[in-house]
Amino acid sequence: MTAYDDLMAHQRETQALAQVMGRLGWDQETMMPRGAAPQRGEEMAALESVLHARRTDPRIADWLGAINEPKLDEAGRANLRHIRRSFDRASKVPAALAARIARVTSEAQGIWAEARANDDFKSFVPTLSEVLSLKREEGQALAMGGDVYDAMLDDYEPGTTGAELEAMFGALRPELSTLRAAVREAEAPPRLTGTFDENAQMKLTRQLARSFGYDMSHGRVDKAVHPFSSGSGLDVRITTRTNETDPFNCFYSTIHEVGHAAYEQGIDRNYLLTPLGQGVSMGVHESQSRIYENQIGRSRAFTGWLFGQMKDAFGDFGVSDAETFYRIVNRVSDGFIRTEADELQYNLHVLMRFDLERALVAHDLQVNDLEAAWNDRFEADFGYPVDKASNGVLQDVHWSVGLIGYFPTYSLGNVYAGCLHDALRRDVPELDAQLAQGDTTAATGWLNQNVQKHGGLYEPKEVIEKASGQPPSESPLLSYLKGKFSELYAI
Known part of the structure; x- marks a missing residue:
């Protein structure tokens, strides 16, 4: 098993360096001074060159060829599956292109923010055009004559x-x-009004993070313009983020990111710094x-408990x-x-982005025309016009940092969640x-045992089918949404 041991030692160091690069990304979003962006771009490019x-x-191919795979256990075979895939994909992308993408997307993030x-x-068009061109070039290298968008999507799903x-x-x-x-x-529920102290929001949001099982001894909660989760193991x-007139933005952003973090924290520690030691897709x-x-988090039972916590934190609000609070x-x-966006409308936002980015990759839509295309599609889907670019085409960071093919995984995740929720209720x-007592341990424990602890052991669709007992389908999500909102709105 020497070849396997050598391969995994190499892989462990590679994974550790990737975590360092991820920490630089976290710092860029939370702590880095604005003027450091050009240098950070060089740092990211240098690390990407090392990682690539x-x-x-070439030793990876030699090790893979020398390993007697049938003698490995299930985890060992899964490690090889991931390593082969990564090696195959990375080998198709020239090192200079990988470094340039890392440099340009790091710098593009600051240009997008401005x-x-x-x-x-319009000021972002040249940068986005360059990012898209580089990502198309990468996709073409990966696709080898096949569908370029599928090659991009394969990075994420x-x-x-x-x-x-x-x-x-x-x-x-x-x-x-x-x-x-x-x-x-139909008649809508009332809106939340008033102001809510932002320090009190952060105190309660940390309580919520812990209530969903987030291990603060291996994590932390900070503020950023765009909430995210970073790291593994x-x-x-x-x-x-906080908004003094909208505490739900803070609370539900936190619960959402804790879901990501709990997945990473919950993976079997035996998989630490191996290909299995992170979420599978x-x-x-x-x-x-x-x-x-x-x-x-938005169930009637849990919001009943959260209502009491908000009264404790903010008094009569x-x-x-x-x-009424649930509504x-x-x-x-x-x-x-x-x-x-609320959970009924959220997927309409994602589906729009999926169609637009596929059109961009296929050259059916030019970057110069993207804002107009976005605005037209938004008004068609939602019934009112976009008022400004920050509420429209510039609201998301994803395209600026080269995450093309990422958006559809948001709706796919909702579909998967619908399947898992059916099984969890069963x-x-x-x-x-x-949940009415604020106790999420049965729910989060079920998810850990059926999804999270496996990390990358199984393929994505296999994870969901094993956990839910059925192949992934949009039907459970639609049934859930129809049932919930038909009851809420008496329709």
């Missing part, structure tokens, strides 16, 4: 194609649009954040009872921002009684 060299090291602050998409997602999303979109139209015609960090990752945030939390509201019949 390690991922394409354009967003100024509501000036291995084994899934754009055509499969198009069919799934094609089934989702009309059903969601019909339900949304009916809800908009023994160091998993999350960020959130972004779709499965998103299934954890969305089920934490929505099916658990103008909501009379837990049922306020789940209110369907007009809005431009994907990350702030297996934990006393779930609501526990």
